[in-house]
Structure formats: structure tokens, C-alpha cells
Amino acid sequence: MLSIQISILGQVAFEHTLHSEVGCRYDVTVDSLGIPYIPSHEILAAAGGLPAGTQIGFAHPDGYMGQMRAARTLKNHLPGCSRYISEQFLTRRYDAGKGYSIRALKPGQTYTAWLFCADTDRAQTASALEKITRLGIRAPEDGISGEVRVRLAEPEDPVFDMPVLHEKCTYASLDLEILLVSPFCLDTPFSDHAKTELFVPGAVIRDFLMKRVGACSATDREQLICSNAYLAFGQERLLPTPVCISVVKLDREQLRYRLAPGKDPLLVEQDVGLDDTFSTGIQEHLTRYTVPGTGPYLAKDGQVHEAITEGQAFRGTVYGPDAAIRQIVESVSRFPAAQLGMLTEEGLGEVYFRIPAVNEAPIPAEQLSRCFDVCCLSDTLILNDRGVPTCRAEDLLSEIEYVFGCPGKLRIIGKYTAIHEDYSRNPGWQEDRTVVRCLAKGSILRLEAVDAPLDISRLSHCFLGERTEDGYGELAAWPARGTYYRLAEELVQDRNEVPMPVTYRDSVFSAQLTGGVINSMIRERIYHLGLLDRGDLKAGAKAQVPEDLLRMIRDMYSPVITDEQLIGWYQDGLTGGEDHEDE
Amino acid sequence: MKMNDRIPGNGLLLAEGRDRLVFTPYVFRSGKILVDGQDCSELLGWDQCLLFDRNTEVRLVRRRARNEMIETVLTAEEEAVMNPDLLYTEEVLVKPQYAAHGGLPETLIIVNRYRYTENDTLVLDDYRVAMK
Numbered sequence: 022m023l024s025i026q027i028s029i030l031g032q033v034a035f036e037h038t039l040h041s042e043v044g045c046r047y048d049v050t051v052d053s054l055g056i057p058y059i060p061s062h063e064i065l066a067a068a069g070g071l072p073a074g075t076q077i078g079f080a081h082p083d084g085y086m087g088q089m090r091a092a093r094t095l096k097n098h099l100p101g102c103s104r105y106i107s108e109q110f111l112t113r114r115y116d117a118g119k120g121y122s123i124r125a126l127k128p129g130q131t132y133t134a135w136l137f138c139a140d141t142d143r144a145q146t147a148s149a150l151e152k153i154t155r156l157g158i159r160a161p162e163d164g165i166s167g168e169v170r171v172r173l174a175e176p177e178d179p180v181f182d183m184p185v186l187h188e189k190c191t192y193a194s195l196d197l198e199i200l201l202v203s204p205f206c207l208d209t210p211f212s213d214h215a216k217t218e219l220f221v222p223g224a225v226i227r228d229f230l231m232k233r234v235g236a237c238s239a240t241d242r243e244q245l246i247c248s249n250a251y252l253a254f255g256q257e258r259l260l261p262t263p264v265c266i267s268v269v270k271l272d273r274e275q276l277r278y279r280l281a282p283g284k285d286p287l288l289v290e291q292d293v294g295l296d297d298t299f300s301t302g303i304q305e306h307l308t309r310y311t312v313p314g315t316g317p318y319l320a321k322d323g324q325v326h327e328a329i330t331e332g333q334a335f336r337g338t339v340y341g342p343d344a345a346i347r348q349i350v351e352s353v354s355r356f357p358a359a360q361l362g363m364l365t366e367e368g369l370g371e372v373y374f375r376i377p378a379v380n381e382a383p384i385p386a387e388q389l390s391r392c393f394d395v396c397c398l399s400d401t402l403i404l405n406d407r408g409v410p411t412c413r414a415e416d417l418l419s420e421i422e423y424v425f426g427c428p429g430k431l432r433i434i435g436k437y438t439a440i441h442e443d444y445s446r447n448p449g450w451q452e453d454r455t456v457v458r459c460l461a462k463g464s465i466l467r468l469e470a471v472d473a474p475l476d477i478s479r480l481s482h483c484f485l486g487e488r489t490e491d492g493y494g495e496l497a498a499w500p501a502r503g504t505y506y507r508l509a510e511e512l513v514q515d516r517n518e519v520p521m522p523v524t525y526r527d528s529v530f531s532a533q534l535t536g537g538v539i540n541s542m543i544r545e546r547i548y549h550l551g552l553l554d555r556g557d558l559k560a561g562a563k564a565q566v567p568e569d570l571l572r573m574i575r576d577m578y579s580p581v582i583t584d585e586q587l588i589g590w591y592q593d594g595l596t597g598g599e600d601h602e603d604e
Numbered sequence: 605m606k607m608n609d610r611i612p613g614n615g616l617l618l619a620e621g622r623d624r625l626v627f628t629p630y631v632f633r634s635g636k637i638l639v640d641g642q643d644c645s646e647l648l649g650w651d652q653c654l655l656f657d658r659n660t661e662v663r664l665v666r667r668r669a670r671n672e673m674i675e676t677v678l679t680a681e682e683e684a685v686m687n688p689d690l691l692y693t694e695e696v697l698v699k700p701q702y703a704a705h706g707g708l709p710e711t712l713i714i715v716n717r718y719r720y721t722e723n724d725t726l727v728l729d730d731y732r733v734a735m736k
Contacts (some may be wrong), residue, residue, distance in 0.1 A: 408652075408665030408674035408728055418668065447625075455620055455652060470657075486669050494669075 031166030055106035061368035079132035084530025204328035223492020228448035250337030435467035551594020631717035
């Protein structure tokens with residue numbers, strides 16, 4: 022993998038697209054955080070003579086990882102700051118004569134993109150890229166020259182703390198974190214091409230890792246199991262949570278009471294938990310949950326796709342033999358960058374892998390239980406004895422009994438199940454595979470041993486059924502507990518803490534962006550303060566700079582701003598603008 | 605009766621493996637599956653292999669969870685004695701990349717077999733794929 026460095030020499034802008042700001046004739050695409058990028062198809066269109074099969078990612082500003090971290094923090098604490106973030110990179114002006122706005126990249130910046138090409142094509146690629154002198158549109162009358170300088174460079178690897186492996190350990194699994202650098206798209210077939218999976222399926226991860234562990238024996242590779250990577254929240258993997266509340270109608274006597282004058286008709290129903298007890302005050306027990314942020318992406322063919330936006334992290338686990346685990350760690354440590362999902366040729370699906378932990382096999386400890394819950398952490402595919410996919414809880418029960426070797430010794434005493442129609446593609450041949458019906462992730466069964474208590478340690482975390490290597494059938498079991506609640510209050514995804522792999526350079530850019538945005542916001546507010554006072558000035562009142570107020574604003578938001586800057590911004594508002602020119 | 609005796613002599617083969625999908629006409633002769641004259645009997649060991657004509661479907665499905673191969677034969681004769689209210693036949697289009705290429709038809713017939721569970725819920729019990 023190589024990288025392309027694009028130095029912006031003149032203002033650069035592109036034709037209006039789906040992502041353009043309203044009213045802009047020429048614009049630059051910005052990501053969900055407000056940071057601009059150069060789409061890969063613009064670079065490909067400008068470069069003639071690139072070798073076939075060359076893939077280029079989105080070109081992001083220098084220090085992007087640090088800026089992304091800073092932008093997320095800013096958006097979390099200062100809602101509505103996206104415009105100010107964009108302004109750090111873009112120049113914007115409105116042409117009253119022509120009736121449209123223009124946003125363009127400011128000169129003096131450097132943008133970097135990944136490039137994937139064969140080693141033998143490197144010289145040809147470098148030559149083709151160096152011939153690029155302009156990007157985007159050319160509109161000299163609007164001040165857009167599109168002038169750039171492009172060169173091929175070695176990529177700067179992110180700083181990740183990769184685990185150190187011990188020779189005498191026998192590893193059985195590793196935790197894998199996937200950080201999205203560009204949007205990730207995985208359309209579900211038969212949908213309207215505007216829906217993406219909201220997690221990274223195990224099949225996609227496995228397909229990628231199989232290429233990375235080529236040196237392992239075929240047996241070792243076949244034993245790899247990749248769980249689905251769900252959204253990470255800090256160091257946690259957010260699992261699908263069971264819905265364990267059902268609504269039951271009250272009996273006739275109670276109904277009559279509820280419908281009596283003065284009573285709330287909404288109370289004719291009552292919630293019941295998995296253990297068949299009535300529950301009240303559900304709202305008080307709701308827990309917040311986070312779903313990945315998504316947005317539209319306009320592909321080159323004009324098709325609009327939904328994609329998970331960049332800057333979010335997903336977490337899963339890879340299980341396999343020691344040799345394969347070691348090779349994955351070694352490979353990911355050397356090349357943490359990769360492309361996953363669909364539309365990778367257009368720059369989507371750029372990710373960084375991180376391995377927070379490598380684990381040995383857990384020591385089994387007996388856990389006897391008579392009554393226990395089994396929850397599907399991923400879609401679970403069970404075949405019945407005729408080879409037909411089934412999604413009945415009873416069939417999952419017989420599969421569990423098969424694992425325990427105790428047919429007929431368990432019974433279902435409570436269940437909340439849902440059906441998922443799986444239209445997933447086979448990542449190997451990029452085509453639809455057999456459509457199957459699965460027990461949906463989040464389904465839960467409460468089981469009871471008919472005779473003696475069972476040791477449920479084998480079931481405490483395991484994979485069951487078919488396609489387990491692709492993350493299907495991930496189950497967890499634990500002794501039965503009172504009531505579960507669906508995590509029901511959505512948490513803003515910007516608040517989701519994501520560990521960004523930043524270099525020292527990135528940290529500098531991060532601080533620069535934060536300072537720039539806050540200064541811009543304060544400057545605008547103080548300017549408007551001056552603008553308000555302009556009326557008094559024109560009326561002949563004696564103008565006095567509100568120094569204490571300005572200092573208070575400064576101390577509250579950015580103590581590094583000098584008094585001269587504060588007063589200068591105020592005076593700009595006081596004396597600048599059209600009124601000032603009229604005078 | 606052995607499975608080999610039930611495989612239709614001429615028909616269509618739909619096999620799904622880990623890395624590939626094969627959908628093609630075949631001829632079953634001397635215990636071998638011939639595709640364009642080549643012996644492709646290894647397809648019978650893939651994750652799923654359906655061999656069917658108008659009246660019979662032989663389904664071979666690998667159940668990895670139990671490390672076994674499930675062999676099922678479904679015939680039109682069975683459906684003749686089933687409750688017709690629980691049968692639903694539909695004609696489905698073959699994907700354009702396969703349809704009318706190399707002897708493949710444009711449509712296929714799917715006979716869905718439903719049943720009532722002990723809770724009186726109507727569920728899809730099985731289905732048979734057939735040539736039109």
C-alpha cells in the first residue's frame with residue numbers, strides 16, 4: 022500500500038453533488054464531521070495512464086486522524102460547529118451578481134490518499150500521478166484554478182499499541198477493533214439499495230483475514246471463526262439486547278376499573294417480563310444505546326447508497342488456532358490499513374485494524390444451573406432434519422440438547438424470538454447466496470432442566486448451528502435473572518468515545534483545528550457584538566469598548582486569545598461592513 | 605432405496621460451496637454427475653446441492669454443526685396426497701446472469717409445503733424446486 026500526497030496550490034472545487042451545500046454552484050464534499058475530502062473518482066479522472074486495477078481512497082487533509090478526533094469532541098461539546106470546522110479548510114463566498122455561492126479548498130493544504138497497486142506498476146503509477154496539475158473544475162472567472170501538485174509517497178502508519186505475543190503461550194482468540202476512516206457500505210440485497218448493514222459481518226472480516234493468513238496451513242485457516250463486529254462504545258462491544266417485555270391485556274374486571282371515569286385508558290395493558298411477572302415503571306429502567314451513524318453516498322453510477330459514516334469503531338473477536346492468531350497479529354501490526362465492504366474502488370470502506378487484546382483459551386469452570394437463559398448474539402441458522410433452515414425456538418432447543426448430549430432433558434419456559442431473513446452476500450464470490458431464515462440476533466430463550474441441574478459453562482459463550490465461521494450462531498448463556506429491558510434510548514453517536522490512532526503530527530493538527538474552530542466561533546460572536554453597538558456609534562453616542570465583557574468571553578472559551586485580537590474583532594464589527602463603507 | 609437411484613437422469617444442478625456457486629444442466633450417468641461431459645460428482649459434497657427435474661428434487665445439504673450430510677428426496681407424488689390448502693406453488697424468475705444461458709430456463713417452479721404447528725401457527729415446512 023502506498024499513499025498519494027496532493028498539495029493544493031490554487032483554489033480547488035468540484036461540480037455540485039448530492040453532498041453539496043444548498044446554493045453552492047461549485048463545492049467540495051465534506052464528511053459527516055465537516056472535514057472536506059477529495060473523492061477518489063476525481064483523482065482517477067484527472068490521472069491518465071494509471072495501471073489497470075489501481076485503487077485510490079478518499080484524499081483527507083494532512084493529520085486527518087487527529088482532526089477527526091478533535092472534530093468529534095467539538096461536535097459533542099459545541100453543537101452546530103460543523104460550519105466552523107469546514108471553514109478551517111474551505112473558503113466560501115457569495116457572488117451576488119451570479120446568484121450562487123462557491124466553496125473551495127484553500128491553497129496551502131496537503132491532502133493524503135491511500136493507493137493500492139501492484140509493486141511492478143509503481144513507476145508507471147508515480148509517473149501518471151505526477152502529470153496531474155489540476156483537479157476539479159476550472160473557473161478562472163470565479164477564482165478557481167484547481168492547481169495542485171501530486172506525488173506518490175510512503176504511507177505514514179498510525180501509532181497503535183499492538184499486543185506483544187509470548188512464545189510459550191497458546192493463543193485461542195484475539196479482539197479486533199475496526200476503525201472506519203471512510204464510510205462503510207454493505208448493501209443488503211433485495212433492499213432498495215439504500216440500506217446498509219449496521220455492523221461489520223463476520224463473513225466480511227473472515228474473507229479479508231483469510232487473505233492475510235496465507236502462510237498458515239489450510240486446516241488452520243479453515244478453523245478461523247470471526248464474530249460480527251458490533252459498534253464499540255469505549256472498550257465495550259455493544260451487543261444486541263433481547264426484548265423481554267410483552268404487553269398483555271388486563272382481565273375484564275381490571276379493564277372495567279381502568280376504564281372508569283378519571284382513569285387513564287392507556288393503562289388497560291400491562292408489561293410482563295420473561296419470568297412471567299408483571300413489571301411496572303419500564304421507562305425508569307430504560308438504558309441508553311448507540312446505533313451507528315449513517316448517511317447517503319452517491320456512487321459514480323448515480324446510485325445512492327446508505328453508508329456508515331467515518332470515525333466510528335466496531336469491535337469483534339476472531340477465534341482460531343495459535344498459528345493463525347499469531348499470523349493475524351503479525352500481519353495487522355505491519356499493515357493495519359485495509360479496505361472492507363462495497364464500493365472500495367470508489368474509496369469507501371477504508372479501515373484501520375487494531376488488536377486490543379490476544380487471549381488464551383479460558384479455563385473451563387463448572388457452572389451448574391437448573392434454569393438459565395440463552396441469548397443469540399448474532400443471527401442463528403439452524404437446519405432441521407430435512408436440511409431446511411428453521412427459525413423456531415424448539416429447533417434451537419434441540420440443537421442445544423444435542424450439544425449437551427441430553428435430548429429431551431430441557432424445556433422452554435419463556436422465549437422472545439424474532440425471525441431474520443438473511444439475504445447476505447458471499448464475500449468470496451460477491452454474489453447472493455441462498456436466502457435463509459434465521460433466529461434474529463437478540464432472541465432469547467429461558468430453559469429449564471427437567472431433572473438435575475446442568476453445567477452450562479459450555480454454552481456460556483459458544484457458536485452453534487451453521488455458518489458459525491462467519492459469525493452466525495453466537496450464543497451466550499447465564500443463570501436466569503429477573504427481567505431484561507431493551508436498550509431503548511438512543512445515544513448520540515458523536516458522544517461515542519473512539520480510540521483514534523494518532524501520530525504526534527496528528528496531535529498537532531488536532532490542537533490546531535480545535536483552536537481554529539473555537540477562535541472562529543468567538544470571533545463571529547464578538548464581531549456581532551460590535552455590529553450591535555454600531556447603531557449607538559452612528560447615533561453619536563460615545564463608544565466604549567466593553568473590555569470586561571470581551572475578557573469574560575475570552576476566559577470562558579479560549580484563554581490564549583490576546584486583548585488585541587479581541588478588540589480588533591470588536592472594532593471590525595463596529596466599523597466594518599457596508600455601513601462603514603457608506604460612511 | 606439408495607439416493608443414487610432417485611437422482612433424475614437429466615435436470616438442473618444448483619450447488620453452493622464456500623467459494624463458488626454452480627447452476628447448470630447436468631446428466632446423471634453410471635453413478636456420475638456429468639456437466640458438459642465432465643465428471644462433476646464432487647459437487648455432491650458441497651455445502652448444498654440440489655438436483656431436480658419436473659417431478660423430483662434430490663437435496664444434499666451439509667449440516668456442519670453435526671458433521672453430517674442430510675439427503676432428502678421430494679417428489680410431486682408426495683404432493684398429490686397432501687392437503688392442497690397447504691401447498692403454494694409459485695413461478696420465480698431466474699437471475700438475468702443465469703437465465704436462458706447455457707441451457708438454463710428463465711423461470712423455475714417452487715412448491716412450498718406448509719403445515720400447522722402445535723400452536724396452530726402456519727409455518728413453511730419444506731419446499732421443492734422444479735423445472736417448469
